[in-house]
Amino acid sequence: MAQVNSRAVDVINLMHYSLLQTDFATGTMAPTLAAALPSVQFVGDSLTHLDYHLRDATWDNGRPVLATDVAFTLKLMHCPELPNEGERTHFSFIRELLLDPADPRHFTLVCRGQAPEYRLDSGDFPILPENPLDPTHSLRQFSLATLQDWPRSTAPAPAVAALVQRYQQADPGHHPERLAGCGPYQLAAWEGNHSLTLQRKKKWWGDRLPTAPLVLQARPKQLQFLILPDDAAATLALRRHELDLYPQVSARDFQRLQASATAHRELAFYSGPSYDIVIAGFNTRRPAFQDKLTRQALSCLFDAKSLLAGTQLGQGSRTVGLLPPTSPFYNDSLPLPAYAPARAVALLRQAGWQQIGGTWKRAAQQLAFSVRYRADETTFETVALQFRAAAAAVGIPVALRPTEASTLTEALRQGDFDVCVRKLKGNPFAFNFLPILHSQSVGEGNFTGFGTPASDRLLEAIAAVGQPGRKRLLLKQFQMMLQKEAPLAPLFVLPYRLAADRHLVQVYPSGLRPGYSAATLTWAATPSPDH
């Protein structure tokens, strides 16, 4: 099995179970350590209670997985000096965990604020055992909120400092064998930056379940992940059966493999829409891009259909907004953005631009700008080149500024760009566009600088709505608003591509990371049919 993954989250999910994990068959979150999805109760107008019951799961030593382990994990997450600032921020909405004295497997999470996404998001962190890390239960004397609110200028409490020191000494991040999880796999071998081998535990609590749901299945006896940085080498390794499964195959290699008769006999190919969308963003702080008509006009110069054919070799799909067409909330009554230079010219004139001496002018402004994108992404470069050619055809000079990734992020954050081409990563579970389009996120994730009181209200409503009917309505409004205001032009939804040995079944290919279900993979006697 091959996978290039610096964050290792996908491997961690096989060794340490969370309360909820991704079910690749349905593309939803399913209960893993939790017996069922939590029940939600809104308290007043600012709190959410999530009620969890744990399964009859055990650690490797036979000790049951209890609510105290969940509480310990949440508290450990908020201990200072541990390298988890991202998770700490992300899960800061969970303010307390209320234990049930009558049932050690029952607990309630008290969350600050009210958002429907809390239900699934609250269970998406691996649970660690309390006893090996904190045998004296020293963290139990602190409430979760106390640890969260501990001032950074104040030294941590002695018990917390001692625990942090113990954790750092054990260094389970680099020595996973020192902290066994309750997942079905344990680390067998690890060659840094090259390969990682997981071995199925001989005795695992999940084996006792009469019918294990998909998220609790662990079929392969051994899983080996290889890091192959070069696409050509990875493709050859797959052909030579040094690999059985290759996710995130590049468009060109995927097509080449499909075209090879020998490869086609041996390999099964899977492809479908992912949740990542390529967009072009306009810096609405620039005088030329402050009016929506100019932005709409320039959006008409992107030829999404040809770009999809050229860069993704026909895979993937076009979209009307920031949702993939496969989403139940997709607004299919809106027209797909079309390449329309004539309409672009008409809209520019409507916006007050006039073509004088071959250049577009409006008062003292001249319509000439640059496009910034990541220098190492050929897809973005192709988009920029197509846009430049289309713009030149209607008399707009466009300069291309390919930029190194981190310099680009900094430049976008500081608003140092006119038009940018980039990728937004989405998922099917929740919709929160606040970080990229809300006026309060300007200077952080909202690079375009867009945000009107009306759009802010709509985005906040989407983030807070729970009822599916209402959510559908709001998201459709959002897609309409996006087409009308055009702070960014959604170009196309990228596809996922995966190639695997034909005899490998139960792959469950998906647009969600890592793109397949590793724990369910099974060898079959008969090869799987074409997909």
Added chain:
Amino acid sequence: MHLLPTPLEELTLGESSDLSHVGSPRRLADRQAAQRALYHRLGLEEPVFYVSRSAHAPIRWYWHGTHNQYHRWVQQLLRGNLGYSYRTGQPVLALLQSALLYTLPLMAIAIGLATSLAIWLALGFALAPAEGGGWQALGRTLLMSLQAVPLFALALALLLLFANPDLLNILPADGMGTAYPPLGGLAWLAAYGAHLVLPLLSLVLAVLPGLVLPLENALRHELATPYSSTARAKGLTAWQVAYQHALPNALLPLFTTFTGLLPALVAGAVVVEVLFALPGTGRLLAEAAAAHDYPVVLAGVLLTAGARLLALLVADVLYYRADPRLRPSS
């Protein structure tokens, strides 16, 4: 001014383009608090250097004293501590050591093989007639063509030729074995050897022309000198004249080329390591540079610079030993 490792920040705090983390509306203040905590943990809150300049007009210079990241880094360096990787949190020394375990043997074997082969080929070419000649002429043309091929194209061509089910499927595509449970003894050695064939071949073929062609030229020059004629007149065979008399003198200009290869012993060869998935220093440093993992990059630069200085020293010593004219007594 602070050192802003943006990729690291995105790695730890999540990418700003990632809409997956949607449970809590991430406001600017939350992100900034997490950013401050991250900088505090990594010791990035202090200024980078002793002095800094204001970013905007009017330009002003500020003195920060010894409370700066560079001073702290030098202090730690003098204690033998190269710091910790921003990405993995591991000590940089440990990371370099494990990468050198792959790079040193690979590069040492490659340099050793290339040098021996270069001497053998240069002797063979030099003893052939300058005009015409059978395999020597063909070999010379091949080497000249090889010199024009960049390493990545050469390595990729070898990979596509020898590890391709559609052509010759005789060598592994991966530069390292992945057997589990690990192989032992001879089986391990055989597997290790098989996996190293293509990386070694790429490296040897890439440096060979640069060694052979100048050496052949120097040998031809030496063979035309009066002392070579004298040696031949005394009845020595052509091979003896070339090997025993001409070669020691012809090798002199090669010392600089040879020692120029030594820094690669520790710096590795990025192209080969990436293509054949070898976790060596070249890949480590390239990935660290891309991710702005400054402690690793600094240590790598330090190591390579040290190796370069050592190589220059070795070149001087070799010249001194090989050329009596350089000795003070002469």
